[in-house]
Amino acid sequence: EALLPATxxxxxxxxxxxxxxxxxxxxxxxxxWFDFNGIYKVEVEIKGxxxxxxxxxxxxxxxxxxxxxxxxxxxxxxxxxxxNKSRKPVAFALTSENPEDLKKNWLSITPTExxxxxxxxxxxxxxxxxxxxxxxEFAHDILLDIKGNETRKLFTVQGVAHGIELKLMEExxxxxxxxxx
Numbered sequence: 001e002a003l004l005p006a007t008x009x010x011x012x013x014x015x016x017x018x019x020x021x022x023x024x025x026x027x028x029x030x031x032x033w034f035d036f037n038g039i040y041k042v043e044v045e046i047k048g049x050x051x052x053x054x055x056x057x058x059x060x061x062x063x064x065x066x067x068x069x070x071x072x073x074x075x076x077x078x079x080x081x082x083x084n085k086s087r088k089p090v091a092f093a094l095t096s097e098n099p100e101d102l103k104k105n106w107l108s109i110t111p112t113e114x115x116x117x118x119x120x121x122x123x124x125x126x127x128x129x130x131x132x133x134x135x136x137e138f139a140h141d142i143l144l145d146i147k148g149n150e151t152r153k154l155f156t157v158q159g160v161a162h163g164i165e166l167k168l169m170e171e172x173x174x175x176x177x178x179x180x181x
Contacts, residue, residue, distance in 0.1 A: 001028070008119060009059060009077070011085050014128065016034075018032075018046060019155065020046070022048065022049070022051075023050070024050050024075050025050045025051060025052055025083045026049070026050055027043065027047070027048075027049045027050075028046075028047065028048045028049065028050065029045055029046070030045075030046045031044070031045050032046060034045045036069055037078060042153070045125070051086065051087050051088065052086065053086050053090060053094065053146065053170060054083065054084070054085040054086045055083070055084050055085070055086065055090050055117065055146065056082065056083060057080065057082055057083075057143065057154070057155065058080075058081035058083050058122055059080075059081065060083065062080045062081075062155060063155050063156065064155065064156050064158060065078050065155055065156070065157045066158045066159065067129045067157070067158065067159030067160075068159065068160075069159075069160050069161075069162055070120050070129055070159055070160070070162075070173060071094075071161070071162060072132065072133060072134055072161050072163030073121065073131070073132060073133055073161065073163070074130065074131070074161075075128070075129075075130040076128070076129050076130070077125025077126055077127065077128045077129075078126075078127050078129075079124045079125065079126055079127075080124070080125045080127065081122045081123070081124050081125070082122065082123050082125060082144075082154070082166065083117075083120070083121070083122045083123075084117040084118065084119055084120065084121055085119075085120070086119055087119055088119065089116050089117060089118045090116070090117050090146060091114060091116045091117065091146070091147035091148075092114070092115060092117070092144055092145060092146045092147060093113070093114045093115065093145045093147070094109050094111065094112070094115075094142055094143070094144065094145070094154070095142075095145050095151070096109075096140055096141065096142060096143060097141060097143065099102060101140060102140060104130040105129075105131075105135060105159075106129060106130050106132065106161070107127065107129055107134075107140065107157060108127075108128045109125065109126070109127055109128075109142060110126040110128070111123075111125070111127065114147065126143075127157055129159055129161075131161035133161070133163070134161055134162060134163045135160065135161045136160060137156070137158070137159070138157075138158065138159060138160070139156055139158045139161040140156065140157045141153050141156050142153075142154050142155050142156070142157060159169045
């Protein structure tokens with residue numbers, strides 16, 4: 001904030017936003033000069049650091065979440081943990097290339113909203129599969145959409161739903177001649 005000349009006995013302030021968007025992983029240092037009507041000059045030093053963003057699975061073996069064969073009507077939930085190994089909090093959302101495919105295959109992912117994960121903290125992600133019909137084998141990639149940065153694959157969900165299906169082979173059952181009683 002910079003102080004402006006007093007107006008009628010009051011001091012006015014002016015907020016000047018400075019946005020830092022590092023392009024590389026390194027330390028930055030810049031000097032900005034503020035010139036107030038050629039009378040007063042102020043030198044402001046701006047420092048920052050570009051750091052790597054490191055959000056990953058707690059257990060790399062969970063890059064494939066396989067539900068295997070699930071019975072129609074069952075409700076199975078698996079948990080996958082992600083950890084923030086960055087030095088700053090990371091804001092992200094979980095998504096899929098086609099979210100309608102998740103619903104169509106009776107899959108749901110929690111959390112569903114934008115999440116912020118602090119450094120060295122773990123967030124459990126719940127993947128729920130509750131098929132109400134038989135369905136063939138499927139595989140869906142769950143994506144990590146990092147706010148203002150990138151979207152990348154986090155893990156793949158696989159499974160299949162089986163169920164017992166009974167059908168009459170013929171629509172009419174013929175008994176032939178039957179004696180009363």
